[in-house]
Amino acid sequence: MQYYLSPSHDAAYNQALEEWLYTAYPGQDFLLLWRNRPAVVCGKFQNIYQEVNLLEAQGQDVVLVRRISGGGTVYHDLGNINYSLIGHREGLGANYRPILDKVCASLARLGAQVEILDDISLGLAGGPGGLKISGSAQASSQDRLVHHGTLLYDSDLSALQRLANGHNENFSTRGTRSVPWPVANLRDHLPQDLGDSQTFLEAWLAALQEVLTISDSDALVLSETDHQAIDQLYREKYTSWAWTFAQGPAFSFNRDLPGDALEASQGLRHISYTVKKGRIQDFVCQPACPDLSKAFVDMPLEPHQVKALLDQLGYPGLLPYLFS
Numbered sequence: 510m511q512y513y514l515s516p517s518h519d520a521a522y523n524q525a526l527e528e529w530l531y532t533a534y535p536g537q538d539f540l541l542l543w544r545n546r547p548a549v550v551c552g553k554f555q556n557i558y559q560e561v562n563l564l565e566a567q568g569q570d571v572v573l574v575r576r577i578s579g580g581g582t583v584y585h586d587l588g589n590i591n592y593s594l595i596g597h598r599e600g601l602g603a604n605y606r607p608i609l610d611k612v613c614a615s616l617a618r619l620g621a622q623v624e625i626l627d628d629i630s631l632g633l634a635g636g637p638g639g640l641k642i643s644g645s646a647q648a649s650s651q652d653r654l655v656h657h658g659t660l661l662y663d664s665d666l667s668a669l670q671r672l673a674n675g676h677n678e679n680f681s682t683r684g685t686r687s688v689p690w691p692v693a694n695l696r697d698h699l700p701q702d703l704g705d706s707q708t709f710l711e712a713w714l715a716a717l718q719e720v721l722t723i724s725d726s727d728a729l730v731l732s733e734t735d736h737q738a739i740d741q742l743y744r745e746k747y748t749s750w751a752w753t754f755a756q757g758p759a760f761s762f763n764r765d766l767p768g769d770a771l772e773a774s775q776g777l778r779h780i781s782y783t784v785k786k787g788r789i790q791d792f793v794c795q796p797a798c799p800d801l802s803k804a805f806v807d808m809p810l811e812p813h814q815v816k817a818l819l820d821q822l823g824y825p826g827l828l829p830y831l832f833s
Contacts (some may be wrong), residue, residue, distance in 0.1 A: 510596065512540040513729040520548035520574045520585055521747035522739070528577055528746075529739045531595050531648070538596030539729065542655075542714055544706060545585040547665075549673050552580040552646060556757050558681040558784070562672050563812055563832050571672060575753045578657065580629070580646030584673045588663035588694070588706045590713065596656040596832070600603060601608070605629050605645060608656050611720050618716040619709075620700045629657075633698050640693035657732035660713075663696045663706050671804045679833070682760035733800060750811060750833055755787030766830055774827045782831075784810050 513530070515523050523543045530539050549566055551557045553576060561584040566573060585591065593817050594601055594608055602608050609625050616623050616631075623642065626635040632642035645658030669692065695704065696709070703709045718724070731739075746752045763781040778794040782805065792805035804818055814826050 510541060510723050511727045511729040512536040512542070512714070512718065512723050513731075514710075517540065518544055518546045518587065519743075520545040520550060520572045521743065522743045523591070524550070524574055524576055524747045525739050525743040526602065527593050527595070529735065530593075531577075531653065532650075533735075533738065535653060538600060538724060539593070540717060541593040542710060542717075543589050543591050544710065545591065546572070546587065547668065548585045549573055549582060550574045550576055550585060551582040553577055553648075553756070554579050554758065555582060556680060556682040556760050557582075557698075557754060558762075558832065559682060559760070560673060561637060562674065564829060565682065566672050572746060574738070575752055575756055576646070576713065578646035578648040578655065581644065582673045583598055583644060583659050583671035585659070586664055586665070586668065587659070588665065590660040590662055590706065590710050591657065592660065592717075593657040594657045595653055596653075598649060598652050601654050601656060605647070605656070609645070612717075615713065615716040615720045616695075617701060618719065620713055620822065621695055621698075631660075633639075633693060633695075639691065641690045642693055642695045642747060655734070661692055661694050663694050664711050666692060666694065666761035668778075679764040680760050680762055682758050685763075750787065751810065754809070754811065757787070759783070759785040762831075764830065770826075772826070775824055776831065777824075778826065780827075780830065782810075787811075 513524055517523055523545060549561050549571060550587055551560050557573065561573060582699055592670045605628055608624065609631060613623050622634040623631045626632040627639060629645050630641050632643060633640045641709060642661045643658050645656060669710065703712055705733050761783045766777060776796065776833060777794050782792040783790045785810055789805045789808050789810055792802045794801060804822060808814065815831060819825055819827050
């Protein structure tokens with residue numbers, strides 16, 4: 510098994526890097542570690558509009574990314590460490606537990622007491638038990654598997670709650686819903702402080718190398734061909750609206766506007782719309798506004814474009830009520 514510590518903090522780039530290692534080297538096993546600047550990463554089958562506070566995320570320049578695996582939405586920042594194990598399914602394990610056992614063993618070498626919570630997550634053991642510090646997901650193709658997970662070491666937990674809450678009941682969709690779980694930062698529960706997230710990452714890499722029997726000479730060096738292919742995947746897929754937004758499931762949105770919103774919404778009391786492949790199929794409001802309803806049909810449900818249309822039609826105050 511080779512290992513690679515990504516020098517990039519771009520969430521979209523690191524997803525492209527992971528997919529390239531997963532698909533381009535069918536005979537190779539990899540350990541991949543990375544950290545991201547603030548980002549929200551949703552599962553392949555999720556409704557990103559429902560899972561993420563889009564307006565706040567975009568207002569704070571938080572990157573939105575869709576990954577190739579299922580599972581729930583997670584918040585990343587530089588205090589969160591991400592890992593991937595990529596390789597042959599039988600070699601890594603037939604399910605999550607063999608991999609998570611190895612992750613637990615590596616963290617134990619650093620003094621962390623963790624346990625498997627629900628077959629796919631890790632939490633603190635003993636003391637304030639049950640607090641989640643890591644979630645994971647998998648994708649597979651034939652005999653190839655990628656298992657990836659997060660590790661909350663010193664993350665902004667308030668940002669996690671604001672940006673990736675997944676509790677908006679105005680949406681109706683068949684997409685996978687995230688499962689809320691109380692979380693904690695591992696740094697707050699270690700017997701001794703192991704430094705900032707970069708320092709901890711380096712220590713954890715050494716512990717993982719021991720558990721997985723990886724030597725320093727197993728460090729992966731990417732070729733120029735690798736870099737070009739990863740850059741192309743980054744540009745054409747992971748930063749595209751088509752993958753991030755249009756890939757999600759069809760859904761409908763219905764909400765009654767509160768009384769204090771009547772002025773901002775120009776008197777509208779109810780709005781509803783349906784979306785397929787990221788585009789609005791129909792838009793209904795009460796009282797009826799034919800010009801508004803007609804203008805929205807076949808429009809991408811993208812906050813900047815929606816805002817421009819609302820400003821043009823004289824409904825600037827309506828924007829927050831269309832996404833929450």
